[in-house]
Amino acid sequence: MTRPSKARIRESFERAAPTYDSAADIQRRICTQLAEGLPAIAPARLLDAGCGTGFAQVDLLARFPDAHAVALDLSPAMLDRVAAPCCRIAGDLEHLPLSDASLDLYWSSLAVQWCDLATALREAHRTLRPNGLVALASLGPATFHELRHAFADVDHYRHTLSFHSPEEIRKIAVNLGFATVNPKKSTKIAHYPDFKTLLRAVKAIGANQLGNGRRTSLMSRATFQRAEAAYEQLRTPAGLPLTYDVIYLYASK
Numbered sequence: 001m002t003r004p005s006k007a008r009i010r011e012s013f014e015r016a017a018p019t020y021d022s023a024a025d026i027q028r029r030i031c032t033q034l035a036e037g038l039p040a041i042a043p044a045r046l047l048d049a050g051c052g053t054g055f056a057q058v059d060l061l062a063r064f065p066d067a068h069a070v071a072l073d074l075s076p077a078m079l080d081r082v083a084a085p086c087c088r089i090a091g092d093l094e095h096l097p098l099s100d101a102s103l104d105l106y107w108s109s110l111a112v113q114w115c116d117l118a119t120a121l122r123e124a125h126r127t128l129r130p131n132g133l134v135a136l137a138s139l140g141p142a143t144f145h146e147l148r149h150a151f152a153d154v155d156h157y158r159h160t161l162s163f164h165s166p167e168e169i170r171k172i173a174v175n176l177g178f179a180t181v182n183p184k185k186s187t188k189i190a191h192y193p194d195f196k197t198l199l200r201a202v203k204a205i206g207a208n209q210l211g212n213g214r215r216t217s218l219m220s221r222a223t224f225q226r227a228e229a230a231y232e233q234l235r236t237p238a239g240l241p242l243t244y245d246v247i248y249l250y251a252s253k
Contacts, residue, residue: 003161006092009114009206010074013052016206017077021053023204026190028055030246031109033186034137035059037248041133043067043104049093049124049136050074050111054082060107061086067105072096094119101129108136117164118172125176125253134178134251139163140185142245144202150195150231154223166247178251186246191239195228198240 004012013020035056043064048056051071061069061084069086072093073079079088091097093108093115106124117138124134141163164172166183173181192198231240 013075013206014077019204046105049108057084096123106134128253132253140245150227181251184248188244190242
């Protein structure tokens with residue numbers, strides 16, 4: 001699957017750091033639901049992989065007050081906003097700067113979709129101790145399908161990332177040697193008053209970087225209006241919908 005370069009992803013989230021929390025309502029809801037699915041565990045050491053501004057740290061430290069918590073993100077600007085008492089590391093989920101068998105819980109909410117999933121999960125497997133747990137939330141193929149609809153007859157550019165299906169995620173985890181693998185699905189829908197606000201919200205959470213095939217020039221007014229008209233066909237009483245096709249994975253080593 002095509003992904004943006006690490007440099008471009010880092011740059012996007014560096015810019016989004018000041019606006020992320022104000023725009024991340026859906027992201028917080030997904031994070032909370034991921035936590036609700038955790039089994040009864042008592043990790044001595046946990047990693048929040050792709051921690052962003054650290055929203056999960058508050059819940060994780062409340063649940064596991066005796067755990068040594070590590071917050072890792074590709075963006076130093078995001079890490080600067082983590083307020084919870086934890087060890088902060090600027091790093092890459094595909095190359096974790098951690099020792100083998102050093103974690104009891106690998107937690108990651110809405111970060112692995114920016115990675116090669118097999119590589120990220122291989123690193124999770126490597127750093128987990130025996131019986132350690134992966135708990136992650138990622139996005140499935142129906143995510144942002146409204147944007148694809150809006151631009152389908154407007155231009156030939158990519159407007160969303162490609163995402164793995166739950167079955168693909170399950171197979172990757174099984175092939176890497178995880179003993180138990182339990183994927184779950186959920187749908188979250190955000191609503192916006194107009195098309196411009198919706199696009200600004202996507203940019204505010206850093207989700208506007210798409211890699212090869214993306215638009216590299218400014219969108220013309222005519223193109224914007226055509227896409228806006230197509231998106232308006234999807235309007236509901238709550239506003240213009242934007243779907244997050246959420247996949248939760250709980251897997252033990």
